Amino acid sequence: MGKVHDCIDERLRAFIAHQHVFFVATAPTGPDGRVNLSPKGIDGSFAVLDDHTVAWVDLTASGAETIAHLRDNGRITVMFCAFDGPPNVVRLHGHGRFVTLYDDGFAELVSRFPETRGARAVVVVDVERVSDSCGYGVPLMDYVGERHLLPEYMERKGAEGQAAYRRQKNRTSIDGLPAFDMDPKPSPTPL
Ligand SMILES: Cc1cc2nc3c(=O)[nH]c(=O)nc-3n(C[C@H](O)[C@H](O)[C@H](O)COP(=O)(O)O)c2cc1C
DSSP, X not given: OOEEESSOOHHHHHHHHHOSOEXXXXXXXXXXXXXXXXXXXXXXXXXXXXXXXXXXXXXXOSOOHXXXXXXXXXXXXXXXXXXXXXXXXXXXXXXEEEEETTSTTHHHHHTTOSOOTTEXXXXXXXXXXXXXXXXXXXXXXXXXXXXXXXXXXXXXXXXXXXXXXXXXXXXXXXXXXXXXXXOOOOOOOOO
């Protein structure tokens, strides 16, 4: 399928930088679990760290499938496709890890990104296979603009509101695997 590249070279970096959305696929170990596919790509939330490493800001949201599957086995595929310009589909296969807002190194890592509202983690992927393919079947579409709804929604909640939301919605995957369960218990309200 397509062409395999040694690394994320300058041409691929430029292609990736031009895209407004990308897709992330992960799966739990074993024959039965549900495979996840999430759209990502709020502008300023993705970076190529070096020619075999990429990262993005993982926002507090209604699910935490990617983190759950990374905890389980680390396998991940990231896909970009051209909705304008020359056709192309780029896939990055690799293993991912994540650094949460409670971990050492988070502040330094997240400072690379201009959009961090609602961040619960940064996902870092060690890319083991870089490939592209024709993209002839992907339709041409015009980019109209970002929906800022998710970062703005999380910003309105504030840090404690986001933690409460994650305690409610992000602790396990839809299959019941441990996901984002790192938030400390809320401090008791004074009498
Ligand atoms: C167009 C679009 C872009 C998105 N961009 C991001 C993003 O950049 N980072 C992010 O964490 N979630 C983003 N989301 C939300 C994710 O799709 C997803 O709901 C959330 O990140 C939880 O992902 P997970 O279940 O894969 O862990 C976006 C959703 C849409 C529809």
